Amino acid sequence: QYGDIDSATRLFTSTANKSNYIYTAMFKGLISNNMVEKVFDLLDEMEIKPDSFTLAILFNACAELANDRAIKIGRKLLDEMPENYRNDNAVLNSAMHMLMKFGDIQSAERIFRLNKKKDIITYNAIIKGYVGNKMFEKALDLFEQIHLNLDNVTYIIVFNACAGLANDRAIKIGRKLLDEMPENYRNDNAVLNSAMHMLMKLDLKRVDLGYVGNKMLEKALDLFEQIHLNLDNVTYIIVFNACAGLANDRAIKIGRKLLDEMPENYRNDNAVLNSAMHMLMKFGDIQGAERIFRLNKKKDIITYNAIMNGYNLNDESSKCFKILDGMSHEGIVPNETTWNILIGACSQIGMIHRCEYIIDQIPLDTQNKRQIQNSLIDMWGKCGSVEKAQIAFKSIDDRDTVTYNTMINAFGLNGMGSEAIHVYKQMPNDLRDEVSHICVLNACSHSGLLHEARNIFDEITFKTEKIITTMIDCLSRLFLFDEAQKLIDNYEKTNKPYLIMYMSLLSGARNNRNRHVSEKVYDRMKYLFPNEKQHLVSGAVLVSNIYSSFGEDQLATTFRSNQIKQLRTNATKGLSWTQINDEIVQFTAHDNSHPQASEIDSEIDRMTSELIQHGYKFDSSWITRKIKDGETIQSVLCGHSEKKAIALNFIQRPVPKFIQIAKNLRVCGDCHEFTKLIAKIRQCDIIVRDANRIHHFYPNGQCSCQDHF
Ligand SMILES: [Zn+2]
Ligand SMILES: [Zn+2]
Known part of the structure; x- marks a missing residue:
């Protein structure tokens, strides 16, 4: 226990008649010092039969290592296990745990059924086994059958199962469990950490499940604020990540405070520093993140990826290339994630020569990965090189939704509407999603393909807010204001007005020099969205453009300056x-x-x-x-x-x-x-x-x- 293995071994060898008790003590010591192989060596020399305590320890040792030797030994011990141990709960539980670690789920389940005196530890062991084997549904099925009092381990395991599953059912079970959790577990660091971890995982799935807001992350912070224990590094990482995910006023306050008060010794913990850096980047605090980056003396690939990702998030992509230089200076080899981030940086910057320079450095086997190929299509499309985007598209055999959507978008962005429609039609129906529809409608709209846009729009069964907006934009660009207005009216019968629909109408009216429509739309915008100042300023500029185009410069100037004065806002810097x-x-x-x-x-x-x-x-x-x-x-x-x-x-x-x-x-x-x-x-x-x-x-x-x- 004190880590002095040598003395323990000497003492052990000098003992003449070794009992099971002595073996158990020695095994325990070796396992806690990560010397499991040594346990097996001693087992080979062991002359007495292991008793139930020793056997349970040995099963745990086999589970710990789970390599070929461990599997062989574990199975042999189980086969030779005396009949009377089959009623011993501790032995059965650790045997089950071992089999689960071996991935032998059927045998573990057999032992579970065999056990007539199942306690909460039995349930914990099998559920944990399911989670370890990524069988989250089964874990929850069994959890719902438990009629015993839960202990802290059960909470941790079930939270982990919910985090792994992250679907509707997981949200229901996880939240219910959290709400009903007894007071005393709220001071258990491990339980809280796994609860916060679960809430974050569930939050990531929130969009897919149609949940609005960041309720899960808020709940994670609620939990954090209840912790009155010493914080450990896992807690720091989880809370920093939750704050990064939320990035609202409350999260910024909590995250900064936690970082300011973080004890000195965590400043050497790479994982903690990386998540703090990511958080500051999400807050838009680039300087703060850079300070942590410099402070980190043991930068690893995750550190480098996190800072580059942060630059992309904050529209400072060109700094990524300096970081790449720094990496090669330190001898750190970029991984797939690094390349993905760098391709993202290239797309943001959109300069063909820079893209070519970066692509030349990506190893071929990485370049051939589908996710990288998808990013490449996007990158070439965004820097105006449609031919290269097409080459990447054609080189992919197993195209997914993202592959098609990115290619459609690349054509659309570059004003190649017919080509975009062609790819959309080529795309298998079951791969199409909201983004596909939006990209193709946008492409039609930017190329003035009205007939095709109408046909595609009519065939979409589930028309979302964004899809309708894209169609309105298309109609407005072609000056079909009545038809666009009809879509808005229809939408507003069952939904709240949506600003972007009006902006589309207004910019169409400006291009058409349609004074009547533009004034009407701008007034309606002011009435419906009084707080959307940035958009209202853009709207005022559009209306004043129209006045100028009729030669009424004075009216244009007065109108514009009056509106901007009323709105009291600064425009975004160009x-x-x-x-x-x-x-x-x-x-x-x-x-x-x-x-x-x-x-x-x-x-x-x-x-x-x-x-x-x-x-x-x-x-x-x-x-x-x-x-x-x-x-x-x-x-x-x-x-x-x-x-x-x-x-x-x-x-x-x-x-x-x-x-x-x-x-x-x-x-x-x-x-x-x-x-x-x-x-x-x-x-x-x-x-x-x-x-x-x-x-x-x-x-x-x-x-x-x-x-x-
Ligand atoms: Zn142009
Ligand atoms: Zn200009």
Whole structure:
């Protein structure tokens, strides 16, 4: 027990007449010091028959190791077990536990039936065996037959079974058990940890089961707040994960407090640090997460994956590549998860050259995994390389729902509606889900395929809110406002109004320069959704665009500034980025932080005068704020981040023939027109991905979106 095996062994060997009692003591000591093989060695020399205590210990030793030798010994001991032990509960329980560990469920069940004096330990052992063999339904079946008082072990095992099963039944049983749990178990760390773990697992399944809100995670935090014991590392990990999952005000408060007060010794525990880092990333606290990352002296692959995943979550994907460099410096080899995260980073950034650079590093056997292939389709689609997305799609034999959906979406994003429909029709019916319908309708909508969209929409049996919204968007883009409104009216007969439906209508009305519809829709939006300020600001901008397009600039300006003043909100900051040589360069509007800022501005001036010679006029209706002193319409519009990013490309030598830009918001109409013309004048291919879609600007002066943006 003190870990001094040598002295114990000496004492043991010097004992002449070894009794079962002495053997049992020695075996117990060896097992608790993880020296099970030694138990078997001693057993080979044992000259007396094991009694019931020794036998139970030996079964446990076999269960512990569960290798070939252990299985052989265990079965032999069981076969040779004297008849009278078949009434001994402790022996039977450990025999059953052993068989379950061997995966021999039938024999374990036979012993269970044989046992005439089943106690709670018997039930615990067999249920635990089922859970260990991932037979969660059976575990719960048996649990429901128990008519004995439950002990703390039962709670732990059944919570684990519910966590493993994570379906409707598991939620019902797990929650009931938790509600009825006696007070005294609420101070048992192991019970609470497994309860919290279960709640988190059930919460992950919540979406599939149609549960709303984060009730399970909230409940996990409720439980946590009842703990009055010393926290252990498992508790820290679980609570950090629960807080990360919730990421609401309460979770942020609890998570931060727990982290601040965490004792020094946990700061060397990798698993604890990794989950703390993940939590801070979910809170959007990148700096805090980076601090923990630096603090961690024993970074493992999970650490690296967690921080990169966090960067993706917080739209700072370009930092992932620096982390990758750091990993190779430390000699840590990326695993499948790492590559998946990096592919995700590439999709977010959407620069073809960067993607190619990363893909070249992925080992071939990893590249051939379906999940990776699916991510690759998404990545190529999002950086505008449909051909490569198609190659990845065709290389997959066992396509799943995600494979098809991603390919449909890739076609849709790139304005290839007919191709998207083709893949949708090719997709087996039982694989189609809500996302498939939405992606194909979106693709139709972006390519103006009305007839096909109507047919597909009519054939969908279960039309969800999002599917209906996509159809409304499609109709609005084609200026079929009455038909779109009818869908809204029909929807609202049984549902609460849904803001995005109105936004679709409004942006269609703007493209149609339909003053009447747009005013009507905007007023209705203000009435129905007074608190959705960000959307209302976008709405006000759209309406004011229409006024400007009728030459009523004064009305446009007054309307816009009045509305924005009333709503008292700041618009989201626009960001654009591009890849220059090996670096991702990012701009905000009127950004002068780049070392070549003045050259960029002169290039914008040069481009502008070339454009004006070709008949371009600045479109002031896209200005979303008051023009300050010293500013002009031109200076405000020329400050837009995508124009800066384009200019930076043009001052490179040699001048590129292909430019790629990505941005976090929708591209404005002025920048769209600007880019169309400059692609023609400079005879250059420009791809711009905005929040909504991908624009391919061709040297012939056209855009793949056909101005439906
Ligand atoms: Zn712009
Ligand atoms: Zn376009």
